[in-house]
Amino acid sequence: MDYSQFGTMLPELIVLGIFLVVFFMDTFGGEGVKKILTPCTAILFLLATVAIWLAPSASEGIFGGMYVNDTACKAMKCILNIGVFLVLLQSFKWADSEEMSVRKGEYYELLFATLFGMYLMISARHFLLFIIGLESASLPIAAMIAFDKYRYESHEAGIKYILTAVFSSAVLMMGLSFVYAFSMGSLYFSDLALAVAQGEMSGLLAIALAFVMAGIGFKLSLVPFHLWTADVYQGAPTPVTSYLSVISKGSAAFAFFIIFTQCFGQVYSDAWEWMLYALIILTITVGNLFALRQKNMKRFMAFSSVSQAGYIMLGVIAANALGLASLMFYIIVYVVSNLGAFAVIQTIEDNTGKLNMDDYNGLHKTNPWLSVAMTLAMFSLAGIPPFAGFFSKILIFTSVCSTNSMALYMLVLIALINTVISLYYYLCVVKAMWISNEEPIIGEFKSTCVAKIGLGLCIIGIVFFGLVSPIYEWLVNSVELSMWQPLALLGL
Amino acid sequence: MDISILWYLVPSILLFACGVYGFITRKNMIAMLISLELMLNSADLNFVIFNRYLFPGSMEGMIFTLFAIAIAAAETAIAIALIINIYRAIGNTNVTDIKEMKF
Numbered sequence: 001m002d003y004s005q006f007g008t009m010l011p012e013l014i015v016l017g018i019f020l021v022v023f024f025m026d027t028f029g030g031e032g033v034k035k036i037l038t039p040c041t042a043i044l045f046l047l048a049t050v051a052i053w054l055a056p057s058a059s060e061g062i063f064g065g066m067y068v069n070d071t072a073c074k075a076m077k078c079i080l081n082i083g084v085f086l087v088l089l090q091s092f093k094w095a096d097s098e099e100m101s102v103r104k105g106e107y108y109e110l111l112f113a114t115l116f117g118m119y120l121m122i123s124a125r126h127f128l129l130f131i132i133g134l135e136s137a138s139l140p141i142a143a144m145i146a147f148d149k150y151r152y153e154s155h156e157a158g159i160k161y162i163l164t165a166v167f168s169s170a171v172l173m174m175g176l177s178f179v180y181a182f183s184m185g186s187l188y189f190s191d192l193a194l195a196v197a198q199g200e201m202s203g204l205l206a207i208a209l210a211f212v213m214a215g216i217g218f219k220l221s222l223v224p225f226h227l228w229t230a231d232v233y234q235g236a237p238t239p240v241t242s243y244l245s246v247i248s249k250g251s252a253a254f255a256f257f258i259i260f261t262q263c264f265g266q267v268y269s270d271a272w273e274w275m276l277y278a279l280i281i282l283t284i285t286v287g288n289l290f291a292l293r294q295k296n297m298k299r300f301m302a303f304s305s306v307s308q309a310g311y312i313m314l315g316v317i318a319a320n321a322l323g324l325a326s327l328m329f330y331i332i333v334y335v336v337s338n339l340g341a342f343a344v345i346q347t348i349e350d351n352t353g354k355l356n357m358d359d360y361n362g363l364h365k366t367n368p369w370l371s372v373a374m375t376l377a378m379f380s381l382a383g384i385p386p387f388a389g390f391f392s393k394i395l396i397f398t399s400v401c402s403t404n405s406m407a408l409y410m411l412v413l414i415a416l417i418n419t420v421i422s423l424y425y426y427l428c429v430v431k432a433m434w435i436s437n438e439e440p441i442i443g444e445f446k447s448t449c450v451a452k453i454g455l456g457l458c459i460i461g462i463v464f465f466g467l468v469s470p471i472y473e474w475l476v477n478s479v480e481l482s483m484w485q486p487l488a489l490l491g492l
Numbered sequence: 493m494d495i496s497i498l499w500y501l502v503p504s505i506l507l508f509a510c511g512v513y514g515f516i517t518r519k520n521m522i523a524m525l526i527s528l529e530l531m532l533n534s535a536d537l538n539f540v541i542f543n544r545y546l547f548p549g550s551m552e553g554m555i556f557t558l559f560a561i562a563i564a565a566a567e568t569a570i571a572i573a574l575i576i577n578i579y580r581a582i583g584n585t586n587v588t589d590i591k592e593m594k595f
Contacts (some may be wrong), residue, residue, distance in 0.1 A: 142571075158574045173536075174534065176534045176556075180553055
């Protein structure tokens with residue numbers, strides 16, 4: 001066996017390395033080591049991000065093509081790493097709290113295990129590897145959700161998550177078994193694409209596609225499969241919620257794109273365009289309508305993220321290179337905006353324990369900077385012009401329009417109408433902070449230095465990501481240089 | 493008598509349907525977990541059947557099944573741990589009793 005192949009898996013090996021370092025520090029380190037565990041992990045991870053950034057991407061798959069680490073995969077991993085670094089900064093205070101003192105090592109270990117799984121999901125080009133990645137990404141998250149041992153909601157969220165997760169993965173595996181029946185005996189994405197191209201469109205394939213879409217749609221919380229989202233987001237510890245809402249969703253969106261365009265690109269208009277079309281309309285609309293009536297901030301962010309998932313899926317339905325680039329740009333903007341909002345929620349929860357939207361009334365009087373940060377994040381999520389969210393929405397709408405299909409123009413119109421609805425509830429938060437002055441107002445408090453750095457990075461991202469053209473160039477280049485073959489290969 | 497692929501596929505689909513039905517109707521979380529296992533097993537069974545009947549020359553479906561069984565075991569372990577947590581918190585494993593958060 002040629003062990004040099006493992007050199008291509010550098011990102012995974014680096015994450016595994018950090019996992020081991022944290023594990024040994026946590027298990028064998030003394031009191032002193034445990035004290036510096038939190039900052040050490042963040043610094044190590046920052047170094048790892050730089051290393052993954054600098055590491056060369058491979059132009060060929062390894063292990064017989066099961067695993068590829070091309071430029072697009074590498075770019076996606078870098079985006080996820082930015083998000084995970086921000087989450088690590090956010091979780092400083094929670095991880096260093098009294099209750100967490102003996103368990104914080106486990107939190108980081110689980111976090112890196114899931115990140116490892118997500119890397120595999122992104123890089124997998126064989127369904128076996130994909131399933132392993134998906135499961136190792138979703139199972140440790142259940143333990144992370146139930147991490148607050150003395151809070152009942154945390155357990156409730158954990159059990160709801162694990163039961164629905166197993167249900168969805170059973171449905172996914174059932175779908176894959178039908179795909180396997182179709183595949184001439186191979187589960188490689190490339191072989192499957194050939195089999196699909198040669199075979200007839202049949203009911204079996206449509207059922208298989210629906211099952212697979214449901215299984216991955218669960219991870220993305222697309223609408224008929226979103227019922228776990230609000231409860232889990234509310235019950236989980238806030239750092240875990242922010243991790244779940246951006247990192248897990250981002251990796252699943254990328255994997256969704258690769259699977260559906262690479263394996264099933266040939267039956268795009270026959271089978272899955274209309275399924276996805278319906279899912280997107282439902283996701284955006286239902287997510288928005290439910291977000292309108294939420295009072296708890298974490299539940300509110302949950303439904304907001306359901307509707308954002310619908311926008312992310314617009315990149316998949318475009319199914320071209322621009323679609324993948326705009327999907328990745330949408331995710332990077334979504335990462336900074338959503339994590340900015342969660343950083344504020346986390347800071348307020350750490351200091352006062354309050355989570356309701358009414359508690360934010362008059363926040364600008366006592367904590368003006370937090371209010372500014374939250375306002376920017378809300379503007380960016382809603383897509384108000386000078387901020388990054390506007391540009392990401394434009395790009396993703398452009399990619400859908402570039403297909404020149406009348407039905408997809410209608411889809412963009414529906415998405416645009418929904419953007420207006422979403423503006424209402426995002427601005428409700430802004431109104432509570434800047435206009436409502438009802439007592440009681442949250443008292444003044446000083447947030448920690450690390451929280452300030454995390455929030456500052458998010459704000460920089462929100463303000464500049466839309467205006468800095470190298471980011472677009474980087475994403476478009478990495479998609480074009482990647483091994484991801486456009487539909488042209490399949491004769492479309 | 494010649495046993496065709498349908499003799500295996502139909503029970504497998506039935507197993508899946510039983511799993512879905514049990515997951516939706518059962519109130520006890522352990523019973524729900526058992527139903528989930530039925531669903532996972534029917535997917536495994538499907539893989540084996542398709543491999544045996546359609547692609548007897550390769551082993552891909554069998555290998556997939558081995559991994560799927562291991563993954564199912566991991567899922568069960570975590571789910572059981574969480575059910576024990578819930579049992580400690582509320583004193584039973586009734587799914588209708590975990591209703592703190594809704595809507």
